[in-house]
Amino acid sequence: MTNWLKISKVKIKNYILKHKKKTIFFVVLLIFYAFCLPKELFTKPTSTVITSNKGELLGALIADDGQWRFPHNDSVPEKFKTCLIQFEDEHFYKHPGFNPVSIFNALRQNIKAGKVVRGGSTITQQVMRLSRNDRPRTYFEKFKELILASRLEFRASKEEILAFWSSNAPFGGNVVGLDAASWRFFNRKASDLSWAEAATLAVLPNAPKLIYPGKNQQKLWVKRNRLLKKILNKNIIDSLTYNLSILEDLPKKPYPLPQIAPHLLQKVNKEKKGEFVKTTIDKRLQIQTNGIVKNHYNQLSKNGIHNIAVLVLDVKTRRVLSYVGNAPTSTKHQKDVDIITKARSTGSILKPFLYAAMLDSGELLPNTLVADIPTNYGSYQPENFDKKYSGAISAKLALSKSLNVPAVRMLQSFGLEKFHYYLKQLQLKDIKKSPNYYGLTIALGGAESNLWDLCKSYASMASTVNHFSENSSRYFTNEFTEPTFYEGPKIDFGQKSSEKIIFDAASIYLTFESLKEVNRPNSEENWEFFDSTKQIAWKTGTSFGFRDAWSIGVTKDYVVGVWVGNADGEGRPGLVGVQTAAPILFDVFDKLPNSEWFSKPFDEMTQIEICTKSGYRATEICEEKKLEFMQNSGLKTKPCPFHILLNVDALENYQVNTSCESLENIKQKSWFILPPLQEYYYKKQNPFYKSLPKFRNDCLGENKNSMKFIYPTEKSTIFLPKDFDGKQNELILKVAHSNSEATLFWYANTQFLGTTKENHQFAIEPKVGNFRFTVVDNFGNEIWQKVIIRE
Structure with missing residues (x-):
């Protein structure tokens, strides 16, 4: 054997030395053959296609060349594959890219007819013709296709070749590829086609300009049924399937492609143009949300309110479940504008961040009384929405009622720069100016943000509480991360840490507890006592001039954000968060599963003795006290300033002293007293409030009047x-x-x-x-x- 190899090598060497030109020619030919195929066979633009998290089509954009050409799909459904091979190339799995018998028969018939009446091309040859932009059907071009087809057989598997054909074959009109054809002609994905539908699509590319849905229906019907008969005769389908299949109607005209999430489609198109993208969208929820938005738009448009945006996030995975960028309005009212990412005046929607920041920094307890009185800061005079004042109100109730004056006074006390720092930590990208640029109006809508960033922040806060309770009182370093609408890798929340990221879990939990008590639109005050009611922490906002209405709600599992208004900034009477955005919010929540309420983060809380009347930390002279779990930083809050000790008579009607009353008849009493301006408004709404009693007339001493x-x-x-x-x-x-x-x-x-x-x-x-x-x-x-x- 070894001697034979040595002899063969010598003979080859001698032959090469003797026939150098022939050898060089042969080597060049081999090199040309090896590199004759382009690296990419198909380079034409493709449609941007998005699907739901389960692979259901949500929408597509037509390719730049005006064709409905979906991106390349490696998968070819079995029914269509069977029909295609039986119709185009029965020996597909046996030949090396071309079929000599078919070529000979086609050549003979064409010569006899004096024109081209039969092609004889294999599926592989057709792939090469499609990749070369359908060159003229000359014998020379056929020869080149044959060479290229044989080369393709070395580079690609049979299944890959079928996928090339299915993704690029013309199906009539401006429809290219099986996936686009399946949706355009049958309004379903290719894997769901029946035998009759698969057979119809298999015969269409044979003459797409002559026969397609809506034209030459009889010829199409004959070709389809002939193919069905053939696969029946080959026992691929049974007689029952065949009889039912030939009864199916042919498509009359193309269906419009689904446009279930058009604004998300445009957003994806900017980032992944021409790609097939699987998103995180829940198709069922998206359709339901679209319906809710449409119903509310029909009502709101009567009042000249034309635009709505809704975003739904999964708190635990930070994935977008529904993305409605705008209402189904007209082009005149900018229906194509994606409001979700547009900066708009925030109204009161930032107030919960101020509340959480003050809890977190130890400057507030939930029931601490804050002033609600006429207030001026230079030329700036904040007012409550109803133009009324409470005198003094708990911070928790002020937040749930979205009172403006207490919020501004709280911000003034907390510090504008400190609050601005917290907002920057939340990565609200539209807040770009310095604190002084916004001033105290930042809490009432003086700044701008967008629905995406706001929902992201609320979701991150909810997730902080969840993770703290689920991971042995630990935080995650990347908790305030961006949500995603791309299905794929999980969100990376970073490493576990014992240090809070922005707000501690207790401050967030107490903020949500306050927001949970907000009265719902069009409902009674005692809505929270009904067992069927979902527990939702939610907040509304209305910008100055009634231009923007907001509502954002959060549960342990979901965040729903709603914006309502006009894209051009036109204000409208009645464009108020609680009246326009909140009903949409709760309609969407009704489509979501119920969530348990957040677990109380005890490791970030401590029991603090609270003065019942003032909500401050109790002092020794507070009359009524109670122990409550508060954030740990609550131990730093100020003690109650509203209780003083008085010497009063036995009936507690007058202040007295030893100049007018014997010592044994003097009663020492703890008295809850507010500053005069707060008292003026407070006692109008609190009939049991007792003003400071005056000194009895016979007593020597000064009345402390203010x-x-x-x-x-x-x-x-x-x-x-x-x-x-x-x-x-x-x-x-x-x-x-x-x-x-x-x-x-x-x-x-x-x-x-x-x-x-x-x-x-x-x-x-x-x-x-x-x-x-x-x-x-x-x-x-x-x-x-x-x-x-x-x-």
């Missing part, structure tokens, strides 16, 4: 008030006094104006100029306020 301007509250510029007829109205000055029996004396500059008792309001007819309004009570206490009056 008073404060209600309006104006500080130096300000006031324009002459006028009615609709242009007639000047009176200017009403108001003062609150702690003693209901006090008499007040009013002055403008040095001019005496008059006196008031009980109800301390004084009306003047102002003139233009600078004024100093002075008020003196009958105890000699004095307050004053400077005002500039202009026309």
Whole structure:
């Protein structure tokens, strides 16, 4: 054997030396053959296609060349594969890329007819013709296709060749490829085709310009049934299947492709153009959300409100479950604009972040009383939505009622720069300016954000509490990560850490507890007592001028965010978060599974003795106290400032001292007392509130009386008030006094104006100029306020 090999090598060597030209020619030919195929057979643009998390088609964009050509698909359904091979190339799995018998028979018939009447091409040859843009059917081109086809057989498997054909064959009109044809002609994916439908599509590429749905139906019907008969005769299908198949109707015209998530499709197209993308979208939920948005749009559009956006996130996986970028409005009202990523005025939707930040930093407890009184900061005068004041209200209730004045006062106390820092930590990308640029209005809509970032932040907060409870009181370093709408790798939450990332779990939990108590739209005050009600922490927001309405809700498992308004920024009466966005929010939540409420993060909480009336940490003189679990940083909060010790008579009607009462008859009493301006509004809504009792007349001692301007509250510029007829109205000055029996004396500059008792309001007819309004009570206490009056 070894000798034979040596002899063969010698003979080959001698032959090469003797026939150098022939050898070189043969080597060049082999090299040409080896590299004759391009690296990529098909380079034409393809459609961008998105599917649900289960592979269901959500939508597609037509390719740049105007063809419905889906991206290459490696999978060819068995029914279609069988029909194709039986119709086009019965010996596909046996030949090396070309079939000599078929070529000979086709050549003979063409010569006899004097024209091309039969092709004789294999599926592999057809693939090469498709890749070369359907060159003219000449014998020379056929020869080149034969060479290229044989080469392709070396490079690709039979299944890959079938996939090339199925993805690039023409099916009539501007439909290319099996996947696009299946949806366009039968409105379903190729794997769901019946035998009759698969046979129809298998025969279409044979003459796509002559026969396609809606044209030459009889010829198409004959070709389809002939193929079905053939596979029946080969025992591929049984007679029952055959008889049922030939009864199926042919498609009459193409179906429009689904457009279930059009704005997400456009977003994906910018990042992965021409690709087949599997998203995280739940198709069923997406369709339901589309229906909800459409129903509300039909109502809201009657009031000139044309745009709606909804985003649904899975808290645990941070995946997008539903993405509705806009309402089904008109082009005139910018239906193609994806509102989810657009910056809009936030209204009150940032208030929970302020509340959580103050809890986290130890400057607030949930039931701490905060002032809700007329407030001025220079020229800025925040107002509550209903123009009313509570005097003092718990921070928790102020958040659930979305009161503006307490929020601004809390922000002023907390610090604008500190709150701005927290917002930057949340990565709200549209908040780009310095703290001073936004000022105190940042809590009420002075800043802009988008639905994506806001939902991301709420989801991250919910996930923080979940992870803390599920992972032995540990946090994740990448908790506040971006959500995703791409199905694939899981979100990386980073490493476990004992340190909080932004807010501690207890502060977030207590924030959600506050938001859970928000009264729902169009429902009774006691909605939370019904067992069937889902527990949802939610917040609304309304921007200045009624331009943007927000509602965001969060449970242990889901976040739903809603924006309602006009894309062009036009404000409309009634465009209020609780009236327009909140109903959509709860309609969407009704389509989601129920969630258990968040587990209380005890390891970040401690029991603190709370003053029941003030919500502050209790002091020794607080009358009513209770132990509550609060965030650990709550131990740093201030003690109750609203309780003082008084010496009163036995009936607690008067303050007394030893000058008028014997020591054994003096009773020491802890008294809850608010500052005068807070008290003025507070006691209107709290009938059991008791003002500070005055000293009994026979007692020696000073009454501690205090008073404060209600309006104006500080130096300000006031324009002459006028009615609709242009007639000047009176200017009403108001003062609150702690003693209901006090008499007040009013002055403008040095001019005496008059006196008031009980109800301390004084009306003047102002003139233009600078004024100093002075008020003196009958105890000699004095307050004053400077005002500039202009026309």
